[in-house]
Amino acid sequence: MVFLSFLLRRLGLSVFVLVGVLILTFIVSRVIPSNPAALYAGARPRPEQVAEIEKKLGLDKPLIEQFRVYLADLLDGDLGESYHSRRSINTDLSIFLPATLELVIAAVVIALVLGIPIGALAGAYPRSPFDYATRFVAIAGVSLPSFWLALIAQSIFFSQLGWLPLGSRISRDATLFYPIAAQTGFYLIDAAVSGNWEAWFDALHHLILPALVLSAYPLGVTIRMTQASMLEALSETYIMAARAAGLSRPVILFKLALKNAIMPALTVVGLSFAYSITGAFLVEVIFSWPGLGKYVTEAVLNVDFPVIIAVTLVVTVFYIGVNLLVDLIQALLDPRVRLV
């Protein structure tokens, strides 16, 4: 019961945040000096053409009315259509969003699976060579720009070693001979569900390099946070008490201390997870990854507001979702959180 009410309260808060972001992006998009109707009309439109389009798009109506219409469409699940390509944003997103999510999730899984054990061990053996080595890796991961890492990674693993492909989500051969039946848009899932292992391995092969590059930042953050909070947990009296009770070192480190250490680490890791979705935009461009990054870059260059707002909303929902997830995990781990 306590848990359920906790969940509902957090959800309620999330709705507030979402509505706030919605209003803000909408206002910003209308206040910025530009003429969407002229853009919509294409090259060198005549003034009466522009006026006609303004009327068609509802841009001649007062702002409140425009917002009401937008909100009504949104509640129907309609994100509108691109001024530039005139395609439905819903359709576009159903293609580009899974590509980005697949990349981001892969990066974050790498960051968590490597970062938590590495950080925990570094925290358990402070001032050891391992500790110093991980500090170096973590700081490098956080501070090296992703575009530079991407180029270096391509130069090593594609040019020099020839182990991994240069870019794109899947090879042309695989799309021709082993086409993936699209269901979720996540290649690894779709290919696995249909038992299309040739395509699955091909997609994985393409995913490794961009996912590794994108994981550098969250990996660094995870290592540093886990290390720091592990160090703190190990200095607590309950760890002294556990040692005095004769518990073994693995139990103390990886059960008693790590559970406490994960709590503060999770919050920051969650934020860096959400941050990765915008971080992915740059990595996508370098790896010709057909995701949100390329989509939104084009939209920005074309001042294609419906697309920009839609992507902003998607990213916001993602942020909120990840934070909600972190809150839930913390509430599951820590009985005291449920009371807050």
Next chain:
Amino acid sequence: MAILTVENLRVRFKTPFGAVYALRGIDFELAKGQTLGLVGETGCGKSVTGRSIMRLLDDNAQVTHGRIIFEDKDLLQVDDGEMRRIRGNRIAMIFQDPSAALNPLFTIGQQINDVLRAHASNTREGRQSQIVELLASVGLPDPAQMADVYPHQLSGGQQQRAMIAQSLAAQPDVIIADEPTTALDVTIQAQILDLLRTLQRERAISVILITHDLGIVAETCQHVVVLYAGRVVETGSVAAIFADPQHPYTQGLLAALPRPGSRGADLTVIPGSVPSGLERIAGCAFAPRCEHVMDRCRGHQPALAEIGSAHQSACFLHEASGDG
């Protein structure tokens, strides 16, 4: 029969300001079934003594000298694996602040279960019923439900009871209780001491009670060791020391206790303060604060000397009075 003997224990800490001499040669014996009070001001080395016995000193601490004999074995010499089997299993520890000593993310039952798993071979069901028994034995209401409760859901007194239950889990022979009631309300304090006394009697456990409170010593202990600046200044039975304190420091401590009927009167204090462990002390550490100080006190350190049956004190005054 002594179950635990500490001989000439010296411990120093490395600090950025230089070495701190926390224990400067401590000797005492814990008899089987006895409750021994380790008394002194903050910084006198009480807790360091307890931690040394458990070999749980911080990394910057170093035992430079001495032996800790537990059942014919020197605890300072046994390997880490054996020491781990002794901790909790043979010698357990209770801490000052139970809310800090219990892990906030695990239920009371889970924490006791860990101890049982570390030391006793038993099935899951066996452990479960053992946990309930333990919780009942420390006087917690609804022991079966208490096992599934998290520490923050308990009061301070209940937390300390749970902590005691955990320390009893592997049926230790010795319990080191480091200020077990300092963080608790006075009424709860009395209950916890009462519980410790009862458990100690029923289970024939030997207890080292570390405290700064002479009142607690008088109620709970049979034997007292008074520490000052890392040395034993006086030791003896509770009866002997409370009736006839010999060392000026012990006399000062007892005089500082508020007594019934002294309401409104100023409390007696010992002037001055404890020397910092950073200085090497040449003579008697208490000399600068002692009202009976003599010249030789500043240059020579008095040794513990027998002054009665089971009563020793480290002071030149006794020699002076004995000689003439």
